Amino acid sequence: MRAEQGHQFPPIPLHNPFRSNAPLQRLLLRLLGESPHLETIFNNLDLLADRCIGEHALSANKLKGVEDEPRLIQYDAWGRRIDELRTGEGWRELKAATAKEGIVAESYPLQKGDHSTSPSSQQQRPKGYLGRDQLGADARIYAFVKIFMFGPFSKLVLCPISMTDGAARVLELAGTPDQKRIISLLTHADPTKAWTAGQWMTERPGGSDISRTETTARPVAQRSDGNYRSGDSFLLDGFKWFSSATDGDIALALARTDADFSKGSRGLSLFLLKVRDPQTGKLNGIRVHRLKQKLGTKYLPTAELELDSCQAELVGTLGQGVKIISSVLNVTRLYSAAGGVFTLTHGLRQSASFSLTRQVGQKQLSEYPLHTQSLFRLTVLQRALQQLFFFNSGLLGKSEAQTANKRDLTLLRLYTPALKAYTAIRASESTLSLLDSFGGQGYMEDSGLGIAESLRDLAVERVWEGTIEVLGMDVVRVVMQSKGEALFVLVSDLRERLSHLMQGDNEGESDVVTLLQGGVDELERSSKILLKTFTDRNLAGSLDYRFAAPLLELMMILNGGALLLEQAGWTRKQLKSQQKASPLVPLTEDIALEEAHIARTWVMEEGELAQTLTKFKTTVEERARGGAVKDTSLDLQHRIVFTEVLDQARQAKL
Numbered sequence: 332m333r334a335e336q337g338h339q340f341p342p343i344p345l346h347n348p349f350r351s352n353a354p355l356q357r358l359l360l361r362l363l364g365e366s367p368h369l370e371t372i373f374n375n376l377d378l379l380a381d382r383c384i385g386e387h388a389l390s391a392n393k394l395k396g397v398e399d400e401p402r403l404i405q406y407d408a409w410g411r412r413i414d415e416l417r418t419g420e421g422w423r424e425l426k427a428a429t430a431k432e433g434i435v436a437e438s439y440p441l442q443k444g445d446h447s448t449s450p451s452s453q454q455q456r457p458k459g460y461l462g463r464d465q466l467g468a469d470a471r472i473y474a475f476v477k478i479f480m481f482g483p484f485s486k487l488v489l490c491p492i493s494m495t496d497g498a499a500r501v502l503e504l505a506g507t508p509d510q511k512r513i514i515s516l517l518t519h520a521d522p523t524k525a526w527t528a529g530q531w532m533t534e535r536p537g538g539s540d541i542s543r544t545e546t547t548a549r550p551v552a553q554r555s556d557g558n559y560r561s562g563d564s565f566l567l568d569g570f571k572w573f574s575s576a577t578d579g580d581i582a583l584a585l586a587r588t589d590a591d592f593s594k595g596s597r598g599l600s601l602f603l604l605k606v607r608d609p610q611t612g613k614l615n616g617i618r619v620h621r622l623k624q625k626l627g628t629k630y631l632p633t634a635e636l637e638l639d640s641c642q643a644e645l646v647g648t649l650g651q652g653v654k655i656i657s658s659v660l661n662v663t664r665l666y667s668a669a670g671g672v673f674t675l676t677h678g679l680r681q682s683a684s685f686s687l688t689r690q691v692g693q694k695q696l697s698e699y700p701l702h703t704q705s706l707f708r709l710t711v712l713q714r715a716l717q718q719l720f721f722f723n724s725g726l727l728g729k730s731e732a733q734t735a736n737k738r739d740l741t742l743l744r745l746y747t748p749a750l751k752a753y754t755a756i757r758a759s760e761s762t763l764s765l766l767d768s769f770g771g772q773g774y775m776e777d778s779g780l781g782i783a784e785s786l787r788d789l790a791v792e793r794v795w796e797g798t799i800e801v802l803g804m805d806v807v808r809v810v811m812q813s814k815g816e817a818l819f820v821l822v823s824d825l826r827e828r829l830s831h832l833m834q835g836d837n838e839g840e841s842d843v844v845t846l847l848q849g850g851v852d853e854l855e856r857s858s859k860i861l862l863k864t865f866t867d868r869n870l871a872g873s874l875d876y877r878f879a880a881p882l883l884e885l886m887m888i889l890n891g892g893a894l895l896l897e898q899a900g901w902t903r904k905q906l907k908s909q910q911k912a913s914p915l916v917p918l919t920e921d922i923a924l925e926e927a928h929i930a931r932t933w934v935m936e937e938g939e940l941a942q943t944l945t946k947f948k949t950t951v952e953e954r955a956r957g958g959a960v961k962d963t964s965l966d967l968q969h970r971i972v973f974t975e976v977l978d979q980a981r982q983a984k985l
């Protein structure tokens with residue numbers, strides 16, 4: 332039989348990421364319903380979504396394989412060191428698209444002037460731009476919906492863009508007036524003028540523990556009082572182990588300004604540097620040592636860099652580098668979480684399309700409950716993550732528009748690392764289920780589904796911007812620094828919202844609310860035991876932080892449940908109020924039922940509330956019983972994991 336004969340697969344269409352996501356539209360209606368810009372926002376997103384499945388998908392399709400991956404040409408034919416980086420055409424187009432679409436700009440006020448030309452000119456506006464001037468606290472939500480639309484076609488170009496966004500935020504918060512002017516380039520709509528930024532933190536001694544950074548910074552001109560100021564010139568020497576924006580224009584780099592390693596991260600300062608001399612195009616005291624050979628993120632140029640008298644200027648106060656760059660993390664961690672959610676959303680649409688056309692026996696695959704059940708479970712997860720993500724985006728937006736109260740800021744600080752870690756775990760695991768929902772085609776590189784690529788790409792979300800363990804520790808740090816106060820703010824916020832739900836439009840769901848309330852009570856009870864272990868003389872130094880992972884998961888499960896119920900309650904309320912139905916998104920009784928069912932499934936099954944509560948309780952009790960040194964179960968675990976390797980190492984030494 333010829334290949335053209337016999338069964339032929341129908342093509343799987345690309346779905347408009349806005350129109351095919353009615354739950355996202357309803358969520359936006361709930362969050363932005365009062366905004367005078369709502370209709371414009373919906374129209375703009377619709378147009379952007381069309382461009383995504385049109386021109387941006389075409390650019391993404393140009394990145395097809397090894398030949399489109401970045402290449403490093405270190406020497407020219409005359410033996411001169413040039414370190415020329417060549418990226419794929421599709422990559423360059425997608426980078427340009429982020430400027431035109433205002434992916435970064437959307438979260439900032441319209442900048443006056445253009446750093447490189449006339450300081451008085453108003454900057455050109457990106458497509459569909461509203462910005463912080465007009466949207467205030469809602470700007471981040473709008474910006475992240477744009478990212479949701481663009482993301483599935485972005486081929487990881489959003490990685491350097493996230494760092495660009497983070498850099499703009501750092502400069503906005505801590506830059507000198509001159510440094511702040513760079514924001515106009517980081518948010519520029521003209522790709523020929525727009526700059527992107529890298530973030531150079533990780534070094535060989537440790538990415539999680541940057542306090543052992545080896546790169547040093549020496550002042551170009553000594554200040555007799557030793558009191559260096561933001562904007563002062565320094566020269567950096569060192570080796571940066573990971574740089575994912577090697578094709579960027581500027582970078583924020585951490586470097587040691589105090590030779591005393593015992594001072595830890597207090598010996599580190601933050602520096603702003605230009606990667607190349609804008610006039611000559613020559614690298615600024617930088618040699619690109621090597622491009623990384625990675626499992627995924629293949630079109631993203633990640634390099635190892637040697638810094639040799641690289642000219643840089645201090646940002647903020649000496650010794651405060653880690654604190655200052657943390658504002659990048661709030662932004663980049665949300666981009667990372669977005670990556671997990673939009674990949675899952677896109678994959679689910681494709682999988683549903685496939686199931687509707689794939690014939691198994693006498694029926695379509697979609698007719699088999701066993702198959703539908705797997706996709707349903709992934710859909711419940713997607714809905715919960717989508718809610719959690721935009722809840723967090725709203726908090727970030729409030730903090731940037733300076734409308735956040737103390738409670739909002741505490742929740743932002745606690746929820747951001749938790750969301751990033753939880754999404755990284757759940758979304759990367761879900762990609763495997765998505766893969767097998769397509770059968771063999773899911774495993775193919777060239778099917779156009781991109782599932783195999785997503786599997787590799789999503790794995791990195793578990794590592795960069797903090798591994799799962801490190802993010803768990805970050806949550807614990809906030810709790811400890813606030814002497815438990817942060818956790819009680821979270822508990823009281825959840826309690827208040829749940830009691831509201833009990834009184835609101837959630838009849839029929841009171842058992843679900845009660846279950847969540849029980850979870851919050853248990854979270855509070857165990858947290859009180861936990862807090863005592865932080866102050867107990869014998870336990871305070873314990874390294875037993877095994878409770879961190881279940882704590883982080885619990886926060887997400889409880890908040891996810893509350894948010895899904897709030898969404899369902901909101902829909903019911905709209906239906907009851909008998910106001911004129913929104914012309915933007917239809918609301919029906921069926922939708923209200925579906926939303927309630929999703930919330931119920933999340934709390935009762937998919938979120939694994941009961942198991943996570945038990946894990947949290949048990950790990951807290953184990954810590955309270957004796958900590959790392961005395962706890963026999965820890966000794967046992969250590970023995971089981973390490974004995975053989977230790978024995979072998981000992982024998983090799985003999």
Ligand SMILES: Cc1cc2nc3c(=O)[nH]c(=O)nc-3n(C[C@H](O)[C@H](O)[C@H](O)COP(=O)(O)OP(=O)(O)OC[C@H]3O[C@@H](n4cnc5c(N)ncnc54)[C@H](O)[C@@H]3O)c2cc1C
Nearest residue numbers: 530531532533537538539573574575794795796797798800
């Ligand atoms: C593709 C890619 C691109 C990257 N791009 C950049 C970039 O542009 N800029 C940049 O600065 N970095 C970048 N990174 C680096 C990334 O942020 C680090 O790899 C990450 O922070 C982990 O650091 P590490 O590799 O040194 O691992 P380690 O810190 O050595 O971690 C090893 C293991 O130890 C665990 N661990 C560490 N501390 C603890 C603890 N206290 N308790 C329990 N467990 C712990 C970790 O969870 C991990 O499992 C990139 C990484 C990748 C993979």
